[in-house]
Amino acid sequence: MALKAFYVSLAVLLGISGWWGWRTWQTSTQSTEAPAAATVKPPLGSVPVRISPQAKANMGLVSAPTKPGTYWRTAEFPAVIVEKPGITSRGVVAPIAGVVSKIHAFPGDTVAANAPLATLRLLSDSVYSSQLELFKATKDSAITKSQIERLSAAAASGALPKSRLIELENELERQAATIQAYRQDLAARGVAEEQIDAVGKGEFLTEMTVYAPAADSATQSIVDQREVPFTFEVESLEVELGQQVAAGDVLFKLADHSQLLIEGRGFKDDLPLIQAAVSNGWNAEVDLPTSPEGDWPELSHEFQIDRVSNSIDPQTRTFGFFVALGNQQQAYARDGKNRVMWRFRPGSQLRLRVPVEKFENVFVVPQAAVVWEGPEAFVFQQDGQFFHRRPVQVLHQDRLNAVVAAGAGIRSGDYLAQGSAASLNRIMKSQAQEASGAPPGMHVHPDGTTHAAH
Incomplete structure (x- = not known):
């Protein structure tokens, strides 16, 4: 019985020893294989x-x-295309009180300088009064002239006192001054010279045509450099047919996008960079949008900084600096009317790079x-x-x-x-x-x- 227990214990001991030896061999095998795989280092960069x-x-x-x-190392600033004050947009107002009876131009149309825009039926009592007084003064002046011609011979012969002739001549001068005053009043209200002459003959004005402004001295130099005739674009129509307007009310808003500005914005710490570029005459570079079809003429991307704002926006804590941008246009026709398409438009976002180093x-x-x-x-x-x-x-x-x-x-x-x-x-x-x-x-x-x- 004791011998049997001895053999059982021996068998268990041998089994445990065998398992332990197998476990040790398995662990050593894994430890020798893993580093071999982890130490492979291919020759990086040595092969083209x-x-x-x-x-x-x-x-x-x-x-x-x-x-x-x-x-040139540059500093990049956000920028936006803006209108040039006094050039890009302008309003056309009613010179007198009246009712809109006809509209000659609509948004999107191009109109030449001095082209008709709208017709107003007059409602102004002062205009009617000025016309009436001008007509009366013109007639009185004609009567006075006739009297002077008729009495000149009698005054020369002594049959009529010369003082009477002098009174008539003084009256003629007062009438001429009155005529000049009323003509100036009507001209200031936008009445044309030939229409004022007609009023003096008794042809009273009941309607008035409002015209596009003429090209002023600020835009005349731009007009001379263009290959196409100068035109305004009707940006908006502010009235409707039959609407009553007072003198000074805006009728149209016209746009001329031939000259724009690029406004860059920078923080106070950026001011020395802008000042150095302006002082040294360094040109700023602008990322202008380009067309893949190449249907626009080539344009330089380098521009001179025109001016730097001398105030800081209290809300954004930024200052502005401006670059002049000459625009390009293409004309086309729709339904017999001319249209214009500009390359650069106000509101477009750009990047502006200023030289630094x-x-x-x-x-x-x-x-x-x-x-x-x-x-x-x-x-x-x-x-x-x-x-x-x-x-x-x-x-x-x-x-x-x-x-x-x-x-x-x-x-x-x-x-x-x-x-x-x-x-x-x-x-x-x-x-x-x-x-x-x-x-x-x-x-x-x-x-x-x-x-x-x-």
Whole structure:
């Protein structure tokens, strides 16, 4: 009985020992295999990237030779196109009280200077009174002249006292002054010269036509430079047929968008930058909208800062600075009426870049031509179908361009990829991983460390 218990205990002990030995062997195997997989380090960056012509076309990859030049670091400001005060918009008012009986121009129409806009039926008692007094004074003057002619011979012979003739001449002068006063009154109300002459003959004015203003001295210089005739565009019609208006009421709003302004806004801390640009005569650069069809003439994107506001908006805490913008137009016709389409419109949002710092003898590449890995920056130099990654020193970078120091990894005349640097960097790492024989599931970090896929 004791012998049987001994054999049972021995069997249990042997089983436990066997399990423990198997467990130890399994653990040592895993510990030796895992580090072997984790220490695989493919040679990153040592293999040039090979890109086929089809891949280049798919990526839109373009290379261009480097050329040292000058670059201005700029400060970017939000800007908006605004109307030029006193030039862009103007109102046309009713010269007298009346009722709108006819409308000659409507919103969207183009009208030449001095073109008819609307006709008013007169309701002004003062205008009727001025016409009546002008007619009476004109008739009295004619009668007085007739009397002087008739009595001149009698006064010369002594049959009539000369004092009578002098009284008639004085009366004629007073009547002439009265006529001049009423003519001026009617002219000030917008009555044309030929209409005033007709009133003196008894043809009273019952309607008045309101005309577009003439091109003044402020716009005449602009008109002389145009290839198309000067016109206003009817921006809005403020009245309706049959509406009664008083003298001074706005009838139309006309627009001339040939001259506009670009208003940039900056904070108080930005004021020294703007002042330096104005003092040194540095031109600001504007991102003007362009048409892909190229149906507008070429226009320079560099403009001189015209003026800087001397006050700060208390609500936004910003100040304004302004750039003059000459507009471009295209004419077309609809239903027999002329229309005009302007390239730039008030309210359009823009970006305005003001020069701040000058870099000389540098390479300028698109922002997408540079890829960063921590503090390191790289570009890709083309050699046939191969692209070599080159380290560079980036002096400045904005949302459009990167400024690279000359002689830092690249030379003048080297062909560099103008974009897709991040994609080329990923392809390079993938090709380097394949060349190293690393397992397919291996993940490579930018610093060269690797680990198995999660």
